[in-house]
Amino acid sequence: MVDDYTFRIQQGRTEKDHWFREAHDSPIPHALRPAFTGLECFPVDAALRFQVRLVEHTDEEVLTFPTSKGTQQQYVRHGYFEVPVGGQSVRLNAYRPVHAHGPHEYLFVPFRDGTSGKETYGAGRYLDLEPNSSGVYDLDFNLAYNPYCAYSDDYVCPLPPPENWLPVPIRAGEKAWSGR
DSSP states (O other): OOOHHHHHHHHHHHHHHHHHHHHHHOOOGGGGGGGGGOBBOOOOOGGGEEEOOEEEEEEEEEEEEEEETEEEEEEEEEEEEEETTTEEEEEEEEEEEOOOOOOGGEEEEEOOOOTTTTTBTTOOOOEEOOEEEEOOOEEEEGGGGGGGGGTTTOOOOOOOOOBBBBBSSSSSSSSOOOOO
16 A cells, blocks of 8 residues: 555656646657656655754855756755765755755755666756744655656756766666666
């Protein structure tokens, strides 16, 4: 029997697959959509979901991230999470886009890990978190997703900075797409 948490994750994946296959603005190239059968994901692993406090930086620094197209995008280093993964504690920084405000503001958590370039997209994966006033976040690696540049060269995607290259494998979320 599937628990509610696993069901919600699986339902979200099914909905994303449908959107990727059917939506006009899907990142899957039009010519490849008829053969698209869905994204490959790791099995849902509740052990890779954490309720963790964000440690906010007192002096937020603006960083320049390189992108998949060789351009640059700016983000503010907002804070970090300490997460126990693979038998060790890892630090994962969270960023805010410099130009996002109001309802479009979110915390951006790009990362690479021990699966990058092997089981998952080589440039890394992302997590997006809604800001909240409690400072405690649901950091769920089962929701880790590939940037759109994993599907098409038409997109510009920021690359995770080296400070978010985790030394452990994170076998949760989306795997590398084999359709390209």
